[in-house]
Amino acid sequence: MYGGYQGRYEPKTFVALYDDLDPATQALDVLREMGIEDRFIQVQSGVPWRPDLLGRPARPSAVSKYALIGAFLGFLSAIALYYGTPLLYPLYVGGQPLLSVPPGFIVIFELTMLGMLIASFLGVFFESLLPPVVGKRVYHPEVSDGAIAIFFQVPGHLAERVKQALSQTGAIEIEPAEGTFL
Amino acid sequence: MAGGNGHEHTKWVMVIDLDKCNGCNACVTACAMENNVAFTGEEENAYGRGMHWLRVIRYWEGEWPNVRVRYMPMMCQQCSNAPCEPVCPVFATLHSEAEELNIQVYNRCIGTRYCANNCPYIARTFNWFDYEWPEPLNFHLNPDVTVRRRGIMEKCTFCIQRINQGEEQAAAEGREVRDGEIQPACAQACPTEAIVFGNWQDPNSKVRQLAQSQRGFKYLHELGTEPKVIYLASEKHDF
Amino acid sequence: MHATNLPAELHEQVEKLRKEHLLLDPRPREEMNRMVLEAMEDVNREYFIVMVLLGLVTLVALFGAWGYAMYKGLGVAGIRRPIYWGLFIVSFVFWIGISHAGTFVSAILRVFKAEFRRPFTRAAELMTTFGLAGAGLFPLIHLGRTWRFYWMVPYPNQRWLWPNFHSPLVWDFLAINTYLLGSTMYLFLPLIPDLAMARDKSTGWRKILYTILSLGWRGTEEEWRHLQKAIQIFAWAIIPVMFSVHTIVSWDFAVAMKLGWHSTIFGPYFVIGALLSGISAVGFILYMIRVSMKNMRYFIRAEHFDALGKLLLIISMSWAYFFFNEFILEWYGGEHTVKEILRLYTQGAVAPVWWTMVVCNIVVPWAVLWNKNWRRKPWVMALMGVIVNIGMFAERYVIVTGALSRNRIPFDWGWYEPSLVEISIAVGTFALFFFLYGLASRLIPLIPVWEVEEGHHAHELKRMGKGVVVSVAELE
Numbered sequence: 001m002y003g004g005y006q007g008r009y010e011p012k013t014f015v016a017l018y019d020d021l022d023p024a025t026q027a028l029d030v031l032r033e034m035g036i037e038d039r040f041i042q043v044q045s046g047v048p049w050r051p052d053l054l055g056r057p058a059r060p061s062a063v064s065k066y067a068l069i070g071a072f073l074g075f076l077s078a079i080a081l082y083y084g085t086p087l088l089y090p091l092y093v094g095g096q097p098l099l100s101v102p103p104g105f106i107v108i109f110e111l112t113m114l115g116m117l118i119a120s121f122l123g124v125f126f127e128s129l130l131p132p133v134v135g136k137r138v139y140h141p142e143v144s145d146g147a148i149a150i151f152f153q154v155p156g157h158l159a160e161r162v163k164q165a166l167s168q169t170g171a172i173e174i175e176p177a178e179g180t181f182l
Numbered sequence: 183m184a185g186g187n188g189h190e191h192t193k194w195v196m197v198i199d200l201d202k203c204n205g206c207n208a209c210v211t212a213c214a215m216e217n218n219v220a221f222t223g224e225e226e227n228a229y230g231r232g233m234h235w236l237r238v239i240r241y242w243e244g245e246w247p248n249v250r251v252r253y254m255p256m257m258c259q260q261c262s263n264a265p266c267e268p269v270c271p272v273f274a275t276l277h278s279e280a281e282e283l284n285i286q287v288y289n290r291c292i293g294t295r296y297c298a299n300n301c302p303y304i305a306r307t308f309n310w311f312d313y314e315w316p317e318p319l320n321f322h323l324n325p326d327v328t329v330r331r332r333g334i335m336e337k338c339t340f341c342i343q344r345i346n347q348g349e350e351q352a353a354a355e356g357r358e359v360r361d362g363e364i365q366p367a368c369a370q371a372c373p374t375e376a377i378v379f380g381n382w383q384d385p386n387s388k389v390r391q392l393a394q395s396q397r398g399f400k401y402l403h404e405l406g407t408e409p410k411v412i413y414l415a416s417e418k419h420d421f
Numbered sequence: 422m423h424a425t426n427l428p429a430e431l432h433e434q435v436e437k438l439r440k441e442h443l444l445l446d447p448r449p450r451e452e453m454n455r456m457v458l459e460a461m462e463d464v465n466r467e468y469f470i471v472m473v474l475l476g477l478v479t480l481v482a483l484f485g486a487w488g489y490a491m492y493k494g495l496g497v498a499g500i501r502r503p504i505y506w507g508l509f510i511v512s513f514v515f516w517i518g519i520s521h522a523g524t525f526v527s528a529i530l531r532v533f534k535a536e537f538r539r540p541f542t543r544a545a546e547l548m549t550t551f552g553l554a555g556a557g558l559f560p561l562i563h564l565g566r567t568w569r570f571y572w573m574v575p576y577p578n579q580r581w582l583w584p585n586f587h588s589p590l591v592w593d594f595l596a597i598n599t600y601l602l603g604s605t606m607y608l609f610l611p612l613i614p615d616l617a618m619a620r621d622k623s624t625g626w627r628k629i630l631y632t633i634l635s636l637g638w639r640g641t642e643e644e645w646r647h648l649q650k651a652i653q654i655f656a657w658a659i660i661p662v663m664f665s666v667h668t669i670v671s672w673d674f675a676v677a678m679k680l681g682w683h684s685t686i687f688g689p690y691f692v693i694g695a696l697l698s699g700i701s702a703v704g705f706i707l708y709m710i711r712v713s714m715k716n717m718r719y720f721i722r723a724e725h726f727d728a729l730g731k732l733l734l735i736i737s738m739s740w741a742y743f744f745f746n747e748f749i750l751e752w753y754g755g756e757h758t759v760k761e762i763l764r765l766y767t768q769g770a771v772a773p774v775w776w777t778m779v780v781c782n783i784v785v786p787w788a789v790l791w792n793k794n795w796r797r798k799p800w801v802m803a804l805m806g807v808i809v810n811i812g813m814f815a816e817r818y819v820i821v822t823g824a825l826s827r828n829r830i831p832f833d834w835g836w837y838e839p840s841l842v843e844i845s846i847a848v849g850t851f852a853l854f855f856f857l858y859g860l861a862s863r864l865i866p867l868i869p870v871w872e873v874e875e876g877h878h879a880h881e882l883k884r885m886g887k888g889v890v891v892s893v894a895e896l897e
Contacts, residue, residue: 046450046614047875048645050896056642061650067658081575085583092277093270093587095263095408106592106669113662114599117655121606124651128644131636139639141621146450146874181641230501230835239832256830265678271590272572273582290582292572293495293565294590295505299825300677304503304833308565310496332494333565402829405678 008157015140015177016150016166023170024148025055030165031152040153042181046146066123067116074115078108129182136179151177192382192410193282194340197392198255200416202376205238205253212371216341218327220313233307235338236368252416258305258338259409260284266297283340291334298335302402306337341366361387427884434889435882443540443722445891447877456716457866458622463715464863475856483849486842487562495565499840503833504825508843509563512850514817516556517670522699523549524604524663528656536893537728539876540720543869544710545703546608551857553601555850562846589673596669600662607655610648613638615866667695681762681824690743697740698813704729705806708799710867720868723797730796737786762827771823774815781812
C-alpha cells in the first residue's frame with residue numbers, strides 16, 4: 001500500500017556501501033549532482049578519511065575550544081588552591097613565605113594540563129553527541145570491516161532514481177536505513 | 183657566631199656546653215619519662231628503632247691508648263628555617279608562631295617520613311609499631327603529653343607542655359616568666375648543668391649570656407636552617 | 422597499499438619488503454579484525470592457570486603483606502633510622518619509570534608520525550596505565566597511616582585544612598593524578614573505534630560490554646574529526662605531563678637537604694632513566710604478546726624490535742651521559758659526606774648493586790644493541806628488557822637507600838636491608854602488573870586495527886630506477 005500524496009514526499013534514508021575510497025567519492029559526486037545537499041549525506045568509515053579526500057565540507061573541530069576552556073578552568077583552580085587556600089588558614093613552614101611564585105608554577109602547570117585533558121576528552125563526546133541517549137541513529141556494521149557507508153536522505157518519490165544512479169558507481173549494497181543522522 | 187641574624191623573633195633557646203657534657207645519658211632518660219617516649223626494647227633499639235628524642239652522639243678520637251671521647255647531645259634544633267616543615271604534605275610539622283618553635287601535630291601526621299629524611303640532624307623518630315610500656319613503667323605516663331600510636335613521626339618539642347605551663351602560671355600571677363623557671367626535662371636532669379634553657383628576648387637571661395661565648399656555634403650552621411640550639415664547643419675540639 | 426603497475430621483475434624485491442614491513446603487507450580489514458578478536462577471545466587453559474597464579478600472588482604477596490604491614494605497623498619493613506625510605510619508594514620510582522613507556526612510544530612517535538608505532542601504541546599505553554596502578558599504590562603502602570591518605574587530597578573538609586602546596590609530595594600527588602587520568606583517557610580515545618569493532622563482531626556478554634564501552638561510536642565524519650583532534654591534543658599535551666611526572670618524582674629527592682639527593686640534574690636524569698626502563702620494558706611486553714597471543718606474529722615483527730632497539734641504544738647513551746654528569750660533578754666537588762656516599766656506591770656495601778646498574782644500563786645495551794641482527798631478534802630485546810630493568814631498579818635502590826645511609830653526622834650512619842614483607846610487596850606489584858595486563862589483553866583489542874589499516878592506506882610501493890621504494894602519504 002502506498003501512502004497518500006504527502007507520503008510520497010516523505011524523506012527516506014538509504015545506505016550505500018563501498019569498499020574503497022574512489023567509488024565512494026564518485027558516489028558522493030552523483031548524490032550531489034542529483035541535488036542532495038551535503039547535510040542530507042553522512043559518511044561512516046572504519047578509518048578516518050580526511051574531508052578533502054572524500055570531497056566533503058571540512059569544518060574545524062570544536063574540541064580545541066573545549067581544551068582551551070578546560071585549561072583556563074584548570075588554571076583558575078590551581079590559582080585558587082595554591083594562592084587561595086593558604087589564606088584560609090595560614091600556616092607557615094620552613095621559613096618560607098605563605099605565598100610564593102616558583103612552586104606555584106608546578107601546581108598551575110599540572111592542574112592546567114589536567115583541565116585541558118579532561119575537557120578535550122569530554123569535548124569529543126559532547127561534540128559528537130555520544131553516547132546516544134534517545135532515538136536510533138543510522139549505522140551499518142560493515143563499517144567495522146572497513147567499508148565506507150554513505151547514508152543519504154531523499155524525498156520518497158526520488159528514491160528509485162537515486163538508487164538507480166548509484167548502482168552505476170560500484171556500490172556493494174544499497175539498502176534502506178533506519179534512524180537519524182546526528 | 184651565635185646570636186647573629188635571624189634571631190629577632192627567637193624566643194626559646196637552648197645552650198649546651200659540650201665541655202660540661204660527660205655523656206651520662208641522664209637527659210635521654212629524663213626526656214623519655216617526661217614525653218612518654220616509647221620503650222622499643224633491646225632488640226628493636228639495636229636495630230635502629232630507638233625512639234629517643236634526644237641522643238648523645240659519641241665520637242672516639244685518637245689511637246689507643248691516647249683515646250679521647252667526646253659527646254654531643256643532639257635533638258631537634260627547632261630550626262627557624264626547618265627543612266622538615268615544607269616537605270610535609272599535610273602540615274603535620276610546622277612553625278608555631280606563638281612559641282617560635284617547630285612543632286609536630288601527631289594526629290595530623292600520616293607517616294610519609296619525608297621530614298625525617300630531610301632533617302640534617304637526624305632528630306626525628308618514627309613509631310614503627312604500637313608500643314606498650316612494660317610494668318610498672320605504664321604508671322609513669324605524663325598526662326600532659328599525648329601518647330603516640332603507630333605510623334607517625336615525633337621529635338623533641340623543647341618540652342612545650344612545660345613552656346605553656348610556665349607561661350600560664352606566670353600570667354596567672356601577673357608577672358613575666360622568670361629566667362630558669364621553665365626548664366625542659368633534659369636541662370633539669372643534667373647533673374653538670376651543661377644544658378641551659380631560656381628566653382632569648384630577655385637580655386639578662388642566662389642563655390643570652392652564655393651564647394656570647396666565643397665557643398658558641400650552631401651545628402651545621404652553614405645549611406642556613408637557623409637552629410635554636412647553641413653549642414659551646416669543648417675547648418680542644420671544634421665541630 | 423597499492424602496488425599496482427610494478428613490473429614483474431621487481432616481484433622479488435616487493436615480496437621481501439612485504440615480509441619485512443607490516444604496513445606494506447596489507448590484509449583485508451575483515452581479516453585483521455578477526456585476527457585481533459581471535460587473539461583477544463583466546464582464553465585457554467594455560468592462560469587461565471597463569472592468571473589464577475598471578476591473581477593469587479597479587480592477593481597474598483601484595484595485599485596480604487600490605488594488610489599485615491598496616492595491622493602491625495611499618496616496623497615490619499626493614500627501614501630504620503636514618504634510612505626512612507626503602508624498597509617501597511624504590512618500587513614507586515621504578516613503576517613510575519615503567520609508566521613512561523606508553524606515553525613516550527605512543528605520544529612522541531605519534532607527534533613525529535613515526536609509522537612503525539602503529540601496531541603497538543596500545544600495548545605500550547596499557548603499560549602506562551598499569552605501571553601507574555602499581556606506582557600509585559606505593560605512596561599509600563609506605564605511609565605510616567595508610568588509612569589517612571586522603572588528607573593529601575585538596576577538598577574542603579571539616580578539619581579546615583588544605584594540603585601543603587609547598588610539599589613535593591603534594592606536587593607528586595597532583596602530577597601522578599594528572600598523568601594517570603590523562604594517560605587513561607589517552608588510552609581510551611583511540612580505543613573507541615576498536616571497541617565499536619568488537620561490538621559489531623562479538624556475541625554474548627562481550628557484546629554487552631563493548632556496546633557500553635564503545636559509547637555508540639559509529640565512525641561518522643564528525644566523530645572521527647573530534648576524535649582525531651582530541652588525540653592530537655592529547656599526544657602533544659601528555660608529553661610535557663610525562664616529563665613533569667618523573668621530574669617531580671626526582672624532586673622528592675632533589676629538593677631535600679640531603680647530600681647525594683640534592684642535585685640539579687636529577688630532573689632530566691630521572692626522566693631519561695624512566696624512558697630507559699620503560700622502552701626496554703616495551704620490548705619485553707611485545708615479545709610476550711608475540712609469543713603468547715594468537716596471530717601476533719603478523720602484527721609485531723622484527724622491524725618493531727629493531728626500531729625499539731635503536732631507540733633504546735640512544736636512550737641508554739643519554740642515560741650514561743646524565744649519569745656521568747651527576748657522578749663526576751658530585752665527586753669532583755669533594756665534599757666529605759658526598760665522597761663518603763660515592764665511596765659507598767663504588768666500593769662500599771652498595772657496590773654490587775651500583776656495578777649491576779652500570780653493567781645492565783650501559784655495558785650490556787651498548788654491547789648488544791649496535792648489532793642489527795641482534796636487535797631484530799625478539800628474544801634478545803625481551804632479555805634486554807629484563808636486564809635494563811634490573812639495572813634501573815638497582816639505580817633507584819642505590820639512590821634511595823644508599824644516599825640515606827650516609828649523612829652529615831657519622832654517628833648516625835646506617836644500613837638498610839629490605840625485609841621479607843617489603844620484598845613480598847615489591848614482587849606482588851609485578852604480579853599485579855602482569856595480572857592486569859593479562860586481563861586487559863583478553864578484554865580489549867590489543868592492536869589498534871584502524872590505525873594499522875590507516876597505515877596500510879598510507880604506504881605505497883613505487884618503482885624508482887631499477888628498484889622499489891616505499892612512499893608514505895600523509896593521511897592525518
